[in-house]
Amino acid sequence: MNDKLTTTKVPTTRRKFLKYGASAVIAAPYITKVSAEPTTINMLAWYGHGEPDMVGAFEEANNVKFQAKYYAGGDNMMALIAQSPPGTYDIILSDGEFVQQLNAAGYIEELEPGDYNFDDMLHEDFTQFPGHWADGKLHSVMLRAGHLGVSYNKNFVTAEEAKSYKCFWKPELKGKVGHFDWHLPSLGQMSLLEGNGAGLWDLDDAAWKQVQDTTLSLRPQVGGYFDYGGTFNSLKNGEMHAMCGIGDWITGVLEKDGAPVASVIPDEGGIQWTESYCIGKGSEKADMVKAFIQYMLSPEGQVKSAQMAAYPGIVITKAGRKLLNEVDPVEAQRTGQVDGMENDPITLIKEGRIHYRNIPVQQSLEDWNDFWSEYKNA
Numbered sequence: 001m002n003d004k005l006t007t008t009k010v011p012t013t014r015r016k017f018l019k020y021g022a023s024a025v026i027a028a029p030y031i032t033k034v035s036a037e038p039t040t041i042n043m044l045a046w047y048g049h050g051e052p053d054m055v056g057a058f059e060e061a062n063n064v065k066f067q068a069k070y071y072a073g074g075d076n077m078m079a080l081i082a083q084s085p086p087g088t089y090d091i092i093l094s095d096g097e098f099v100q101q102l103n104a105a106g107y108i109e110e111l112e113p114g115d116y117n118f119d120d121m122l123h124e125d126f127t128q129f130p131g132h133w134a135d136g137k138l139h140s141v142m143l144r145a146g147h148l149g150v151s152y153n154k155n156f157v158t159a160e161e162a163k164s165y166k167c168f169w170k171p172e173l174k175g176k177v178g179h180f181d182w183h184l185p186s187l188g189q190m191s192l193l194e195g196n197g198a199g200l201w202d203l204d205d206a207a208w209k210q211v212q213d214t215t216l217s218l219r220p221q222v223g224g225y226f227d228y229g230g231t232f233n234s235l236k237n238g239e240m241h242a243m244c245g246i247g248d249w250i251t252g253v254l255e256k257d258g259a260p261v262a263s264v265i266p267d268e269g270g271i272q273w274t275e276s277y278c279i280g281k282g283s284e285k286a287d288m289v290k291a292f293i294q295y296m297l298s299p300e301g302q303v304k305s306a307q308m309a310a311y312p313g314i315v316i317t318k319a320g321r322k323l324l325n326e327v328d329p330v331e332a333q334r335t336g337q338v339d340g341m342e343n344d345p346i347t348l349i350k351e352g353r354i355h356y357r358n359i360p361v362q363q364s365l366e367d368w369n370d371f372w373s374e375y376k377n378a
Contacts, residue, residue, distance in 0.1 A: 038065040041285055041292070044080060045070060045093035046275065047228055048310020057304075058295050064288060072228055073182040074098035075365060081107050087282030091289045096274030097184075097358045099140040100131035108278040111138040115290055116297060120317040122346050130356060132276060140276040141293055144305045144313035147345060147354055148185050148247040149270040151263040156241040164266050165193040168242055174221050178240035181225040183372035184357060185245030185271060190215045192268040192355070200271075202361040212371055218244075219378045228311075235261055248335060249273070249311040255334070265343070265353055272354050275313070299323040307331060314345045 038059070043050045043066050050068025059065055071077045074095045081089065081102070094102055102108045118127040121142075132140045150162045156176070161167040168177050179186050191200035191211050203211060226234055231250055234240040236259055243250070247263040247270070254261050277293045279286050295301045302320025305313055307328060314337055315321050325332045336343035348354045360368050 036063060038063050039285065039288065040064070041066045041288060042088060042090045042280075043068045043093070044077065044089040044091075044280075046072065046310075048308050049093050051309065053307070053309045054304055055292075057300075058292055062288065062291070074101075074184075074359075075182075075369065078102075078105075081105075087280065087284065089280040090283040090285045091292065092278045092280050093143070094140065094276050094278055096129060096140075096142065096145075096276050096356065097131060099276055099278065100134070101359075102278060103134055103139045107281050108139055109281055109283070109286060111141065111279065111290075113138045116141050116294065117317075120297075120319055122316055122318055122321065123349055125349070125356075126316050129274065129276070130358070140278045141297070142274060142276045142316055143293075143296055144302075144316060145272050145274045145345070146247055146249045146311075146313045147263075147265055147270045147272055147348065148189065148245065148357075149263055149265040151235070151243040151246045151251050152261065153235065153238065153241040154260045154262055159262075159264070162262070162264050162266065165189055165244075165268055168218055168221060168244060170242075173241055175223045176239075176241040177218070177221040178223055178231065178234050178243045179225045180231050180243065180245035180250075181227060181376075182245065183368045184359070185273075187211060187215060187368060187372070188271050188355075188357060189244055190218075192271070195268070197269065198352070198355055200355055201358040204362060208363060212375075215371075215375055216378060219375065225376055235259070247273075249313065252312040252335070253310075256331075265348060269353050269355060270348070272349070272356050274356060303327060306335075306337070 041064050045068055047070045048054065050066045055066045069080065071080055074097065077094065077098065078101060092102065092108060121127050126142050129142050132138065132142065150165060150167060152162050152167070156172065157167055157170065161170065188200055191203065194207070194210055194214055196203065196207060223240055224234065231243060231246060232253070235243060235250065236254055251261045251263045277296070279289050283289060296305060297317060299319040300323070302315040302317050303324050306315050306324050312335065314335060315324055321337055324337060332338050336345055338344065359365055
């Protein structure tokens with residue numbers, strides 16, 4: 001594996017990269033004239049990834065400016081790319097399960113594995129993440145992750161009740177259960193409730209019918225279907241007392257502000273959302289994008305990711321976890337990102353309680369989306 005970065009005048013060995021972290025990347029001499037106009041980097045991502053708390057330091061050091069287009073849900077991401085000319089997006093932040101579709105459609109570039117420090121990953125799965133590789137070639141690099149489970153208001157749902165997705169049917173919650181409006185997270189949770197475990201995405205006709213029936217039985221409890229902002233606000237103002245299809249990426253922001261909400265991984269298991277970076281096909285700024293990805297995988301970049309103002313995530317590198325515990329031990333403790341904690345996200349993966357979010361195996365995405373529309377209109 002190639003231990004060198006492609007920049008110069010900075011520490012280039014892997015050991016020095018981990019020691020110096022972000023400074024070894026953002027100090028790269030891409031700027032020939034300080035007065036030059038910033039280079040625009042077009043980004044397609046979930047909300048928050050192009051904001052100053054995430055990209056500001058890199059922009060300032062490298063005289064670039066990120067122009068972000070935000071989406072919600074992998075289906076929406078694919079549609080936006082399909083409607084855009086090749087080369088429109090320099091960097092694409094994709095849900096991990098959609099990378100294989102991006103690659104199949106020819107929307108992303110092949111990456112050089114030696115450019116990224118896979119030896120520092122907290123779990124071997126993060127190196128060979130499903131869908132990121134095809135025929136031995138790398139097409140995406142994992143950035144961060146988080147876990148989906150039962151999200152609830154502690155004034156109306158007890159910690160004991162939250163140990164099962166069955167709590168969503170609690171009579172007192174009628175009209176107070178919400179959904180993040182995307183079929184994969186919620187239907188995946190219903191599949192876990194039905195005992196499908198690691199096979200939650202690979203459903204035969206009978207199992208798929210059972211998941212649909214179970215989901216439809218929840219309909220009388222549901223008070224709304226929300227986008228990111230609506231999900232956040234409905235929990236914040238108490239409009240919803242429990243929420244399907246989300247996790248700490250929403251409740252964590254509210255919890256840090258003192259709201260009586262939490263997210264837990266229930267006994268039936270949880271789902272991991274995974275965010276990964278790709279270089280858009282035909283980008284003329286691939287070298288700069290590569291440097292940015294390296295920066296975000298540095299300890300400093302990983303801490304920024306964990307603390308992202310829009311929604312928190314878990315770090316995926318050993319050096320990132322170490323730095324997070326040094327500079328923000330409160331957040332590290334809150335999210336279990338401390339070696340030995342019972343709710344350590346990496347421990348949960350190793351114990352088999354977390355299943356990576358995927359797309360349907362025996363049905364199409366259209367099948368799931370059609371049912372989701374039927375459910376919402378029931």
